[in-house]
Amino acid sequence: MNVSEAVASRRSVRGFLDKPVELDLLRRLLEKAAAAPSGGNIQPWHIHLVIGDRMAELKALMARKVAEQSTGEGSEYDIYPREMVEPYRSRTFVVGEALYARLGIPREDKQARAQWFARNFQFFGAPAGLFCYVHRNNGPPQWSDLGMYLQTLMLLLREEGLDSCPQECWAIYPRTIDEFLGAPSDHMLFTGMAIGWKDEAEPANAFVPSRAPLDEFLEVHR
Numbered sequence: 409m410n411v412s413e414a415v416a417s418r419r420s421v422r423g424f425l426d427k428p429v430e431l432d433l434l435r436r437l438l439e440k441a442a443a444a445p446s447g448g449n450i451q452p453w454h455i456h457l458v459i460g461d462r463m464a465e466l467k468a469l470m471a472r473k474v475a476e477q478s479t480g481e482g483s484e485y486d487i488y489p490r491e492m493v494e495p496y497r498s499r500t501f502v503v504g505e506a507l508y509a510r511l512g513i514p515r516e517d518k519q520a521r522a523q524w525f526a527r528n529f530q531f532f533g534a535p536a537g538l539f540c541y542v543h544r545n546n547g548p549p550q551w552s553d554l555g556m557y558l559q560t561l562m563l564l565l566r567e568e569g570l571d572s573c574p575q576e577c578w579a580i581y582p583r584t585i586d587e588f589l590g591a592p593s594d595h596m597l598f599t600g601m602a603i604g605w606k607d608e609a610e611p612a613n614a615f616v617p618s619r620a621p622l623d624e625f626l627e628v629h630r
Contacts, residue, residue, distance in 0.1 A: 414566040421571040423610025424534040434536060441561035446553035453557045454541040456589045466588060470529040473584055480580025484596055487576050503617045510615045528577045534604035539585060541595040554598055571606040574599055
């Protein structure tokens with residue numbers, strides 16, 4: 409698979425097979441992804457990988473946590489802008505409605521939507537997951553470096569036939585995840601990510617979100 413194929417085939421997969429991913433493979437890809445650029449070579453990413461028995465423990469913990477506190481504990485940063493402006497607001501609304509339409513869940517069925525969203529906290533059945541942390545004294549430029557690391561990792565996963573789903577929703581349970589992982593107090597949870605083998609039978613995985621046309625975001629100066 410070349411880079412263009414990996415980019416074109418990468419999707420946020422929301423249904424995985426019950427098939428393990430070898431730890432050695434994950435370690436190799438996590439190491440290779442560290443070739444991603446970072447300003448001043450800071451390399452601000454701190455990665456916690458969860459698999460095996462610990463993954464089972466985490467899924468059980470989160471099933472209880474979501475049942476008790478479905479709205480979370482409050483994230484330590486704004487996942488989305490507090491006042492979303494256009495065209496960003498419409499893009500977010502349209503993709504959400506299109507996904508639920510694919511799943512056959514109407515807008516008025518709030519309970520079904522909440523139940524579907526809760527699957528995030530089971531990593532959509534994935535056998536492996538990671539959490540990306542950043543040091544609290546790092547700023548927006550270093551947060552952009554995290555994105556470059558994670559995108560590099562997701563493309564490397566595609567090269568191996570694996571899929572992923574980056575999940576910022578984990579940021580609404582920072583205290584629970586910090587405690588589970590034993591994360592240092594000077595580190596902040598940025599995002600989680602599900603990793604595994606895509607379940608082709610999952611309806612959500614047939615959903616392909618649209619992208620804005622080039623002329624909507626490109627300005628050429630010459």
